[in-house]
Amino acid sequence: MSPLVLVKELRERDRRRMLRHFLDLENSDRLLRFGTVLPDQQVISYVNRIDFSRDMVFGVYNRLFKLVAVGHLAFAPREEKNSVTEKDRVAEFGLSVSKSARGMGMGSRLFERAAIHCRNNDIDTLYMHCLASNKTMMHIAKKAGMEIHRDYGEADAYLKLLPADPASMLQEALHEQIAVLDYTYKANKRIASKWLDRLFRRK
Numbered sequence: 459m460s461p462l463v464l465v466k467e468l469r470e471r472d473r474r475r476m477l478r479h480f481l482d483l484e485n486s487d488r489l490l491r492f493g494t495v496l497p498d499q500q501v502i503s504y505v506n507r508i509d510f511s512r513d514m515v516f517g518v519y520n521r522l523f524k525l526v527a528v529g530h531l532a533f534a535p536r537e538e539k540n541s542v543t544e545k546d547r548v549a550e551f552g553l554s555v556s557k558s559a560r561g562m563g564m565g566s567r568l569f570e571r572a573a574i575h576c577r578n579n580d581i582d583t584l585y586m587h588c589l590a591s592n593k594t595m596m597h598i599a600k601k602a603g604m605e606i607h608r609d610y611g612e613a614d615a616y617l618k619l620l621p622a623d624p625a626s627m628l629q630e631a632l633h634e635q636i637a638v639l640d641y642t643y644k645a646n647k648r649i650a651s652k653w654l655d656r657l658f659r660r661k
Contacts, residue, residue: 463562463563463567464518464519464633464636464637464641465516465517465518465529465567465633466517466518466637466638466640467514467515467516467634467637468510468516468517468528470510472515472517473505473506473508475524476508476515476517476528477501477502477505479517479525479528479554479556480501480528480554481501481502482556483554483556484557487554488501489589490554490588490591490592490595492504492552493587493589508530512533513530513531513532513533514531514533514575515528515531516528516529516568516571517529518559518568519640519644520558522648523645523647523648526555526556526558526559526564527555527556527559527565528554528568529551529568529569529571529572530551530553531549531550531551531572531575531576532549532550532551532552533547533548534547534549536548542618543582543618545580545581545583547581548581548583548584549572549576549581549583549584549585550585550586551572551584551585551586552586552588553565553569555594565598566598569598571630571633573617574626574629574630574633575630576619577619577620577621577622577626578622578626578627578630579622580622581619582618582619582620582621583616583617583618584604584616584617584619585616586598586604586615586616587612587613587614588613589611589612590608590611590612591611592613595613596613599613599615602617604616604617605617
């Protein structure tokens with residue numbers, strides 16, 4: 459049976475663990491995530507520039523309280539030439555999963571969480587841009603029923619979302635509440651483990 463994947467909204471206090479997650483990505487993974495192999499300094503700059511008051515960032519913590527998957531949902535004004543939507547804003551989604559956590563459905567769960575957040579915030583079009591060789595993102599896009607356009611080794615995909623309804627609002631709230639409880643449990647367990655370790659080292 460596949461392990462339960464709980465996706466939590468990330469905040470400023472998670473920035474340090476986000477940075478560690480991205481710096482731990484191998485060059486091949488950085489290429490797939492950013493479209494180029496970003497050096498460490500540019501990765502640091504990217505993480506430091508994330509505006510939690512504007513964008514949404516979601517993450518998955520493993521049982522050891524390590525951030526192993528991150529999804530960044532960035533919002534932007536609709537371009538006039540964009541005829542796909544009449545809404546004022548669109549959203550673009552990018553994600554990365556640590557090597558140790560692949561094959562557990564985390565990418566799909568992050569995408570689903572991003573999609574329902576868009577629905578509940580009056581955004582009807584969700585975009586993904588990646589290299590056409592990014593099999594994971596292409597799989598997620600196809601699984602979600604996104605329309606995919608390929609050009610010069612890159613791919614753009616978009617998904618039209620349904621309007622919010624009481625069920626989608628409740629679903630997002632429940633998922634976040636459960637993820638917060640899980641996060642709190644893991645954080646407290648981590649603190650207790652460190653405290654006990656220091657206590658026994660003193661003896």
